[in-house]
Amino acid sequence: MQYQFQFNSVLAESGFIMQGILLTIYLSIGSIILGSIIAILFSALRANGPRWVGGLVDVYVELLRNTPFLVQLFIIFFGLPSIGIRLTADQAALLAMTLNLAAYSTEIIRAGVDSIHRSQIEAGLSLAMTKRQIFQHVIIVPAIAKVWPALSSQFVLMLLASSICSFISVQELSGVTAIIEQRTFRSFESYIVATLLYLVLALTLKVGLLGLGRLIFPRVSGLSRVQVKGEAA
Amino acid sequence: MIESFGWPEFMFLVRATGWTLVLTVVAFLFGSIVGGAFAIMRLAQSRILRNVASVYILVIQSVPVLMVLFLSYYGLSLAGFDIPPLIAASLSLGIYVSAYLAEIWRGSIEAVPFQQWEASSSLAMTRGQQYRYVILPQALRISVPPTVGFLVQLVKNTSIVSVVGFVDLARAGQLINNATFQPFQVFGSVAVIYFLICFPLSRLSKHLEKVLHVGRTH
Numbered sequence: 007m008q009y010q011f012q013f014n015s016v017l018a019e020s021g022f023i024m025q026g027i028l029l030t031i032y033l034s035i036g037s038i039i040l041g042s043i044i045a046i047l048f049s050a051l052r053a054n055g056p057r058w059v060g061g062l063v064d065v066y067v068e069l070l071r072n073t074p075f076l077v078q079l080f081i082i083f084f085g086l087p088s089i090g091i092r093l094t095a096d097q098a099a100l101l102a103m104t105l106n107l108a109a110y111s112t113e114i115i116r117a118g119v120d121s122i123h124r125s126q127i128e129a130g131l132s133l134a135m136t137k138r139q140i141f142q143h144v145i146i147v148p149a150i151a152k153v154w155p156a157l158s159s160q161f162v163l164m165l166l167a168s169s170i171c172s173f174i175s176v177q178e179l180s181g182v183t184a185i186i187e188q189r190t191f192r193s194f195e196s197y198i199v200a201t202l203l204y205l206v207l208a209l210t211l212k213v214g215l216l217g218l219g220r221l222i223f224p225r226v227s228g229l230s231r232v233q234v235k236g237e238a239a
Numbered sequence: 240m241i242e243s244f245g246w247p248e249f250m251f252l253v254r255a256t257g258w259t260l261v262l263t264v265v266a267f268l269f270g271s272i273v274g275g276a277f278a279i280m281r282l283a284q285s286r287i288l289r290n291v292a293s294v295y296i297l298v299i300q301s302v303p304v305l306m307v308l309f310l311s312y313y314g315l316s317l318a319g320f321d322i323p324p325l326i327a328a329s330l331s332l333g334i335y336v337s338a339y340l341a342e343i344w345r346g347s348i349e350a351v352p353f354q355q356w357e358a359s360s361s362l363a364m365t366r367g368q369q370y371r372y373v374i375l376p377q378a379l380r381i382s383v384p385p386t387v388g389f390l391v392q393l394v395k396n397t398s399i400v401s402v403v404g405f406v407d408l409a410r411a412g413q414l415i416n417n418a419t420f421q422p423f424q425v426f427g428s429v430a431v432i433y434f435l436i437c438f439p440l441s442r443l444s445k446h447l448e449k450v451l452h453v454g455r456t457h
Contacts, residue, residue, distance in 0.1 A: 068441075069434065072395075073395070073430045073434050073437065074394075074395040075395070076399055077398060077409055077429050077430045078430070080426045081422065081426045081427065081430065084422035084426065085423045085426060085427075088420075088421075088423060089423075162301070166301075166302065166304070167303070169303035170305060173399070180303065180306070193313045194313040197306060197310050198310065201302050201310060204301070204303055204306055208301040208302065209301055
């Protein structure tokens with residue numbers, strides 16, 4: 007039997023799909039901003055804090071990088087209420103994505119920090135820069151500039167991983183797709199539409215981050231980058 | 240009566256871990272066959288083959304694994320195949336694996352110095368012979384650490400296969416949590432089991448990187 011594709015019933019839900027897209031964008035951008043802030047703080051702690059604090063950061067990074075995002079999401083969404091912290095599904099999703107991305111970004115930025123040559127820091131010291139100034143101007147900004155491509159692909163992977171939040175009933179793009187599928191019984195068509203939309207979102211974010219990198223780090227574009235691979239959550 | 244999280248529940252998790260591992264292995268085998276083909280295509284002399292492979296890799300890497308899973312699952316059933324969850328899950332994950340392995344292995348093949356190609360072609364080797372006797376043995380060594388590193392990603396990504404009806408470790412945790420309402424104990428144990436699988440693999444990958452001197456320029 008020849009299957010008849012029918013996209014009409016799926017496309018009739020375009021308003022609902024749009025809501026899902028907006029939530030996906032909100033979760034992704036939110037976790038990218040918050041996760042990056044935490045990652046920079048963690049990098050500062052690793053570089054300047056006492057050794058045991060750096061050790062704790064390493065433990066955090068390894069714990070989150072070696073367990074599935076889905077399980078982290080479950081612990082936050084189902085576990086936290088049992089100790090009295092109630093979160094909506096959306097808040098749990100944003101928190102899980104932020105914590106997850108923070109771990110991966112810390113690891114990527116670490117590679118950049120490690121690549122800063124000791125003589126750079128000594129040069130900073132000889133200019134009587136404070137510890138904070140050295141970290142800000144000599145270490146972290148050049149480090150992030152060097153690993154920007156890896157960081158960008160990690161951000162894109164986080165956008166893709168946001169689809170997993172549909173497991174806890176978050177109505178982002180894949181969440182609304184599941185609902186539309188149940189309403190219309192057009193499973194294949196629903197997911198084709200969602201997949202194409204994810205493709206557009208991911209490629210847009212990729213290009214956007216490339217442009218953003220050129221904007222923030224104009225001088226580094228010609229310099230050698232540190233090669234680090236992004237990893238799926 | 241509500242059950243509590245005890246020995247039988249834990250053993251259920253352990254059995255489900257077995258299925259997670261089986262799924263990982265089958266998806267990896269399937270993905271490496273397809274991925275290997277795409278890696279070679281990506282480096283083929285024909286521009287059409289190269290473009291087809293590039294687009295395939297770009298598209299699969301730019302959509303969520305979850306979508307790959309749904310599309311191949313529903314796609315297979317539309318095509319009239321009635322397949323058991325294990326096969327459905329490993330085929331779909333295999334597609335995801337293939338795109339990433341293709342890219343990793345392409346990089347490994349390209350990392351073999353270009354002179355190796357020239358030297359072997361000056362010996363009148365065919366392209367097949369060049370791959371078989373000169374390039375692939377060297378590329379293999381370069382590819383081992385990132386491939387092991389990718390295995391960690393695969394193990395973690397198997398956690399979403401419950402959507403095609405497969406009971407893996409993450410799904411088993413959900414089932415037990417539904418019966419016991421002890422989310423910290425249940426998902427904590429699940430996380431520990433995943434960690435015990437993934438952390439040694441991550442370490443192994445880093446160790447191999449050092450041992451095999453990868454990244455050192457010739």
